[in-house]
Amino acid sequence: MKIISNVNELKNYLKIQMKTIGFVPTMGALHDGHLSLIKQAKKECELIVVSIFVNPTQFLAGEDLEKYPSRDEADKKICKLAGVDVVFLPKKSDIYGSDEVSLKAPNIRGFVLEGATRPGHFDGVLTVVNKLFNIVNPNYAYFGKKDAQQLNLITLMVKQLFLDVKIVPIDTVRESDGLALSSRNIYMSKEQRVEALKISRSLYEASKMIQKKIYKTEKIKEVMSEILVPLKVGYIEILNRDFETIETIEIGNTIVLVEALIGNTRLLDNIWL
Numbered sequence: 001m002k003i004i005s006n007v008n009e010l011k012n013y014l015k016i017q018m019k020t021i022g023f024v025p026t027m028g029a030l031h032d033g034h035l036s037l038i039k040q041a042k043k044e045c046e047l048i049v050v051s052i053f054v055n056p057t058q059f060l061a062g063e064d065l066e067k068y069p070s071r072d073e074a075d076k077k078i079c080k081l082a083g084v085d086v087v088f089l090p091k092k093s094d095i096y097g098s099d100e101v102s103l104k105a106p107n108i109r110g111f112v113l114e115g116a117t118r119p120g121h122f123d124g125v126l127t128v129v130n131k132l133f134n135i136v137n138p139n140y141a142y143f144g145k146k147d148a149q150q151l152n153l154i155t156l157m158v159k160q161l162f163l164d165v166k167i168v169p170i171d172t173v174r175e176s177d178g179l180a181l182s183s184r185n186i187y188m189s190k191e192q193r194v195e196a197l198k199i200s201r202s203l204y205e206a207s208k209m210i211q212k213k214i215y216k217t218e219k220i221k222e223v224m225s226e227i228l229v230p231l232k233v234g235y236i237e238i239l240n241r242d243f244e245t246i247e248t249i250e251i252g253n254t255i256v257l258v259e260a261l262i263g264n265t266r267l268l269d270n271i272w273l
């Protein structure tokens with residue numbers, strides 16, 4: 001496995017490989033969710049590149065950039081065991097200059113849900129993913145459905161900027177008790193972790209209601225918000241796959257999303273129905 005920090009070194013290495021490249025962008029502190037992306041990439045591609053870069057431009061002032069978990073040595077081992085070919089581990093100065101060209105997230109889809117409370121977050125996400133795509137030039141790139149809005153906006157960027165990469169969405173990996181894996185879960189105390197289970201429970205309840213043919217989204221959101229008490233809920237939304245609000249569930253075209261704050265830890269989760 002190669003570990004490369006320098007952009008030109010990576011570009012030159014990949015240019016001569018003549019293999020199908022699968023790319024998994026991450027911010028490190030790897031867990032089984034990331035591994036599931038890597039495993040799918042291994043099934044579909046001949047050469048796997050994982051990037052580990054805590055992208056400063058997607059953090060707003062006062063967010064957890066400084067304390068975001070960093071586990072480079074453990075991450076390298078995980079990648080090696082998973083059969084990754086190249087780990088790209090750039091420094092901030094490898095990716096960003098001083099007076100930067102940047103991408104803007106779309107005015108509507110980029111400023112609802114996560115974008116409403118974190119304005120500018122998706123400008124940073126799209127800018128870095130576009131840069132990483134230009135460096136790695138992958139055939140396939142793997143993203144978790146857990147970050148549904150991110151996945152939606154990246155798919156839109158690929159389409160609107162006519163990029164030559166296929167985006168592959170991957171199902172959310174959970175703990176056995178339902179908690180969605182996240183690098184931020186380590187911020188929570190034992191008690192907070194128990195509280196956090198209300199998030200996945202509210203989503204399972206939504207799914208059960210839909211199985212019972214309760215299709216009115218207002219009713220489902222009402223029941224979910226009862227389950228989520230006393231958490232500080234950022235949003236409960238029920239959208240179609242184009243990220244438009246719906247009043248009635250469309251089976252096969254619905255995403256139920258929750259954002260809630262547990263202590264200072266913001267957790268996202270969703271279920272695709």
Ligand code: AMP
Nearest residue numbers: 026027028033143144147171172173181
């Ligand atoms: P991050 O390192 O948090 O930026 O995540 C890197 C990629 O892993 C993103 O595409 C995430 O959506 C994905 N990811 C994070 N958590 C999970 C999970 N529990 N299951 C599946 N994919 C995930």
